[in-house]
Amino acid sequence: MALLIPKAGASVKLLAFLLLFVLTAGIAFCQQKDSNGVNADTIRRTDVEQLLIKQQQQNQLDSVLKEQWKNVLDSQPDKRRKALESNIGKILIEDSLRRARELKTIDSLKKITTGHPVMLHDDTLFLVYVGIGAFGTKERTQAITGKIKKIYELPFYYKDSFNIVNNGIDLDIVYNDITVLSVSNLDAMWFGQSKQQLAEHYKTIIAQEIDKEREEYSFKNRLRRILVALGTLAALLLLIRLINLFFRRIAGYARARRDRFFKGITFRKFQLISQRKHLSLFLRSLKFIKAGLILLMIYASLSFLFSLFPTTMGWTETLLSWILTPAKALWRAFVRFLPDLFTILVIYFVFNYLIKIIRYFVLEIEDEKIRLSGFHRDWAKPTFNILRFLLYAFMLVIIFPYLPGSHSPAFQGVSVFLGVLLSLGSSSAISNIVSGLVITYMRPFKLGDRVQIGDVIGDVIEKNMLVTRIRTIKNEDITIPNSSVLSSSTINYSSNTQATDTGLILHTTVTIGYDTPWKQVTNALIEAANRTDLILKQPAPFVLQTSLDDFYVSYQLNAYTKSPNESANIYSQLHQNIQDCCAEAGVEIMSPHYRSQRDGNTTTIPEQYWKEDPK
Incomplete structure (x- = not known):
């Protein structure tokens, strides 16, 4: 950059040289800072202090140059003065740009520089960002804190005893003979204030804080x-x-x-x-x-x-935070969850009304108001239960992504764990469920039927997806897994007892000797069946001769009934009537195995049925 310097005295040349030196040094310094940039990971606290020291030296040099320029301009004629003023204006513009770059650098350093707090008890008075003399920032902070505590612990304290003393370089904040801290140009430049303003600010804070703490901790x-x-x-x-x-x-x-x-x-x-x-x-x-x-x-x-108490005052905020922090977190989570909650409610209501529509048709099928070809009415409720389960499962799959925390690894891990447990521990349950579905649509029996499953005979009192419960004639409730029901044979005694059916055939066998005519035996057995309650007259009972053994004939009485659940009582009454009718007809119920000829003793017929002296 070329400058037009008119021929003048030695003072003018010296002044121009100093101006060029200052301008060149400032531009080089700023360009170096601009090229290096501000890196929060590499700039150390000494860099901050060095920058402030250089700026302080630059400001001192600028003040000297301005004074010399003023003296030179006053001694020059008008023509030379105008030329010098033009050159000085250009230099001042460059100087202002340099200052702007320096201030930008300082502002960048402020963002990455952490101050050390000066504290009294648990209260922070102010932060220290730069050291002074041989003291680093940390050591300076510790020294200031120690002196403030020393003043606080004095037996007598007067707030107005704080003064600001100029030691020629810095401004000292003094309490009686104790120098609390010194405010340097570096401190003032860092905060963008004058030393006097910053010192007054520090003095006010220290005096008020000590006064407040002494008041709070007074007896x-x-x-x-x-x-x-x-x-x-x-x-x-x-x-x-x-x-x-x-x-x-x-x-x-x-x-x-x-x-x-x-x-x-x-x-x-x-x-x-x-x-x-x-x-x-x-x-x-x-x-x-x-x-x-x-x-x-x-x-x-x-x-x-x-x-x-001042020493425990901070505990109050901690204690409140134990309640308020979780409460605020829950509230914020709830507010964030509201849109998803609305979506979940809409999905739920849609599926709920869909299930209600299906239930309506199921009830109509059960009441036989709606008839479907090949679809039995007793399939309606099990089919509805299956459809309802599938719809709810599908609804949960849709809702799952909207649940809070569903995308977190912990939630997903728990879901996988529960899935593994379910798959490992429910193999028998799943087998019973599948068997229950097969039994439902096979329709081998229904509630109230008298059945025999394996060795168990009784009435069906419950059947669900997992088990079938049978109540025996002894009032014993026996639970049979559906997988066992499906794998074993089932006898249904009630399947042919409807109004259009002939009924269940009950049968019993008696053995009579060859000396008794078979027609007489047949008539006696049929009469016994007709006397028995719950035995149908039509179809009529009949007798089958099932075997001709060595000494007797086996007669099987067969009779129809539509009350299989009362078969035990029917058999008991039938056996009583067989004995009475055979006795009335003079038929002995016996299976003779001859060892010797009868010698004239009485027969096995009861005395009240004797007509003549029996032989």
């Missing part, structure tokens, strides 16, 4: 805080006692008038909760509310007690 205030704390504890104990008494009275009142206020909870004539359970739930709710109130008062009292 009078400590005694007052202790009395307030004791009063708070006494009030807390009294309130807890009153709360216990209040809830005890309410519980006693509820017990005394249980018949008036607690009648149980019913839904559609079905009692969900009994009177005793209703009262028990109310009393437990009272205990829960009482415990919540007591804990809330204890929590509030502790927060108040901690706030009384």
